[in-house]
Amino acid sequence: METTEASELPPPERSPVAGSPRRNGARLRTPEYVGRRPPTYEAEPTSWPAADPGGLEDLVPDTVLDGARYGALTLRAGSLRGDSARYRGEPRRDALLTARFGAGDDALLLVAMASGARAAEGAHRAAREICAWLGGAVGRSHARLVEDIHAGRRDELKSGLHRLTDRTYGRLRVRAAELGLRPSEYTAGLRCLLLPVDPRCRTRVFFGVGPGGLFRLREGAWQDLDPEPREPVAEAEAEPLTGYDVADRITVDLGIPTPGTAPVIDPAEVPSEPFRFRASIARPGDTLLLCSAGLADPLRGEAELGVRLAERWARTEPPGLAEFLADVQLRVKGYADDRTACAVWEG
Template structure:
């Protein structure tokens, strides 16, 4: 007999010719079934001493309805040539390994030789030395759920002739420059959502310049409470400080890189006073009192130069400036003192006990020759700090600063979420910033900077 796959010789030629010879027609009436399986069965029966009849193979376990016909692998006896290209399946063994196909040359089919994935019980357990994942997002923290619903309820009233005055419920932004990644959000508080009032907070993120000389400004403002134009005053305050910083950004960026702290403080103080002065002038044009068209203002300057890690905060009014370092929050809000610009009230009496003033209950009318006194101004706040890799700097309005200082659970939750070296995405940052605390329902505006 020739090699496997070749043409047989000797007494097998007649059988081979009858089965695969060129003279044998593929179609036409036959005395017996002429399928390939039937030919296999006939050949097996001939070799086994039962002419014209194959050896029946019982159905496989688990397949009771299988037709009783011989398996090609078992029906082909040893010593009988197999036609070229014929493949057989190796018997299936117990276990999770699937059967592998073998070709007539005896080699395994590489497409079928890859083992399946191990069962869940055989997979390796997670490593214990890996850092723990951050806690799952929450809706609120504290002793109980807040009074108001979590989602917006009523929209603010709209003027068809002044649709530009509408304020969106939530503003979200972000960027990556130099060694820092910025996430910023401003969202309407639960109380304003319930009452259908516009968001009093305003947020501005802007880049001035290009390349390493660019300067990123984040400005946020909060309009005066219980005034109809609070949202307009906050937006105008951000607009004016943005214009002032944008026009002076080359000098400001150079002062930051050169660490000219005194020049920065005096220059930014001047720009802030000028911007808020325009706000007071706008109030006069509208014929309303300056305190009714006022806003707090908080700003952050971030240089795009990756070699410069100086972060500059400045502004007026209340809010918060925090730093998350080594998993702990640090309150780095600049403290206002008399030297820092705050006006200290005079003492009521001298050390000897003499009264400096006498309150007789008589109101003194203002002199017609003296100009009207200006409304009291908030002291200027300034801080320039050097960031470290892994720091997270957070600047926010009072809507987030107050619960962050007053509710330890919120501080612990945010530290767990933001302590990871990889900053969250915009959606995740929004979910973190709007975690609510009972008793705090004001607007929230926050800007966080992750240092690489």
């Protein structure tokens, strides 16, 4: 797992944290940080990316927020530019898609997030496209997916989501070829949650490809539900689930495209990534957190961040959108990437 250390990047020309900003003599409130030292970069956006007059639809806002409540289920989601990109005037490489398919208790909620390849031209476009394409595929199949989740059809659900993901990456490789780029230059990591709206179904399904995190806050303690493959999952975290077994935590994709769904490309051009899958039963009081590597890395690397979030999110009521944004942007020195997160509170 790669961590973006501030020391690896050219130092800013000015010291962004030499003093707190002031307006009319009053000290402005800046986002908090955890750790022994303040982060290198300013806490607020500094520069916008350069715009093309003929391609304004390509612009990406610095920050997006969303939220919803369905019965006892409360969602908060957000994506924000990293401190480094804010300082250098680079676009947010992370993309976020939230969608409801269907109506009533038969509806299915999808949260998809993607992170474009680092230092790749058009990385933000690749992230947005893969979210949109995967979202469209899930939407067209949502009725069957809801049935499989309710019935605990492990094999059908796992293979179906794997197939949809493979096809989506196949489309991304085609787009890379159309742009004259190598597949590795136009790609993105993808992480998704499927949440049935029916209050009688507490199954929560995660799947995706690439780095990031899936964490659960239960009884005041964080559990890492999607650790790196080399790190074994504790047996206590692999609770039994009707229709599913512990082998469903991670399913390895050997990089072989689904026949007929991807262009013929030299295998060396397509780096192999594990296809990750987990289905678990939520309990009242749980908080499930899906996030990109920009938040997962500091959560794993700085214990105080997890402690602070656990304290804030264990309160009686879930945070509002503004509070959630403040929580997600708790900064840690050495971690300056984009952050995208979705938290689900179970009532």
